[in-house]
Amino acid sequence: MAIAVEGQTPKKRAWIERLKLGNRDKFITNANLALMCLPALAMLIVFNYMPMFGLVIAFKDYRFAKGIFGSDWVGLNNFRFIFGGAGTGWRIVWHTVSYNLIFIFTGLVGSLALAFLINEIHTTRASRVYQAMAFLPHFVSWVVVGIFANGFLRHDGGIVSKFLLTLGREPPYFYQSPQFWPYILAAVNLWKGVGFGSITYMAGMIGIDDELYEAARIDGANRWQEIRFITLPLLVPLIVTVTLLSLGGIFRGNLEMFQMMVGTNPLLYSTTDIIDTFVFRSLLTLGSLGLASAAGFFQSIVGLIMILATNTLVRTVNRERALY
Secondary structure (H helix, E strand, O other): OOOOOOOOOHHHHHHHHHHHHHHHHHHHHHHHHHHHHHHHHHHHHHHHHHHHHHHHHHHEEEEOOOHHHHEEEOOOHHHHHHHOOOOHHHHHHHHHHHHHHHHHHHHHHHHHHHHHHHHOOOOHHHHHHHHHHHHHHHHOOHHHHHHHHHHHHOOOOOHHHHHHHHOOOOOOOHHHOHHHHHHHHHHHHHHHHHHHHHHHHHHHHHOOOHHHHHHHHHOOOOHHHHHHHHHHHHHHHHHHHHHHHHHOOOOOOOHHHHHHHOOOOHHHHHHHOOHHHHHHHHHHHHOOHHHHHHHHHHHHHHHHHHHHHHHHHHHHHOHHHOOO
């Protein structure tokens, strides 16, 4: 809509010109930001949304020669295969959920503790050294971690076995004893991921106003009280967000981790078999893409339900701390 300038004072006309220029600058700025987002948006559409029509494979006996739409429709048979047969399906579901809950809890506590400890180091050089040391395991391949674990845990010549022998105790056969592996996997996952996870909370601590701590010290608060009454409450929204996002993948296991640490050792399946390893073995023996698609479809749907349910619960308790 055109803006009339007749009868307007010079001051008002100058204000209108500045408004026009401001709107033009905003448009140019937003256009540049939109152009910068285009590659990421294109990747999201191509790799996340376009393949969604392939979910129909979960309900078909897929054959390469027939294609997706030409393959025979089998309904829920692929799902029945996963959850049928002597309770195997429900066992791997329970293992997947249990391990992820353990990983989420230990990762949260460990990352927070490490972030608090590094935040207490006031020497910049020492702080960077400790951050690098804690962050380094994140870049170590699971293949290398599996080799390290074998060097520690094997019965003949392993470091743990040698240490127990020096104490006069008989070392256990770790690769034949499934009861040890929930603790081993939790410890290894914590060691590898705690440094990376602490970065989020350290960034949150940096954003806290120093005046709050100064006021607390004037009132006589010690360091533990500052952490309890200032740092932790201000980090709660960040903790809730990270936890909600983690719960979205609660039905997805780290296939690479379990394959490199446990492999295809049937003696350990009673405590280490998860959905992803079960489907991987089934693909090797049956070569069924429909089975893999059914497992992925199930994991995605349940993960979405978990996020919605948890976010609803958080919003009921405190609406401001909910993810949306």
